[in-house]
Amino acid sequence: MTDATPDVAPDELTYEEAREELIEVVRTLEAGGTTLEESLALWERGEALAKVCQQWLDGARKRLDEAMGTESDD
Numbered sequence: 001m002t003d004a005t006p007d008v009a010p011d012e013l014t015y016e017e018a019r020e021e022l023i024e025v026v027r028t029l030e031a032g033g034t035t036l037e038e039s040l041a042l043w044e045r046g047e048a049l050a051k052v053c054q055q056w057l058d059g060a061r062k063r064l065d066e067a068m069g070t071e072s073d074d
Helices: 015-031 036-068
Strands: none
Touching: 015 036
C-alpha cells in the first residue's frame, strides 16, 4: 500500500494519507485475487477511511462557511 499502513488507525491519518490509502484499497478490491476474509478486511478498512475523509471534508466546509459568515443550518 502507501506509507500509511493498516496498523495506523484511520482517524490518526491526514486527509491526504486516508485518501491515498482508500484509493489503494479500492484498486486492490477491483483487481480481485484476494480471499473472502482479505476482501472483507479491505472493505472494512475502506469504509473507515471513507468516513475519515468525509469528516475532514465536513470540517473544511464548516471552516469555509464560518470564514465567509454563511454558516449552514444543517
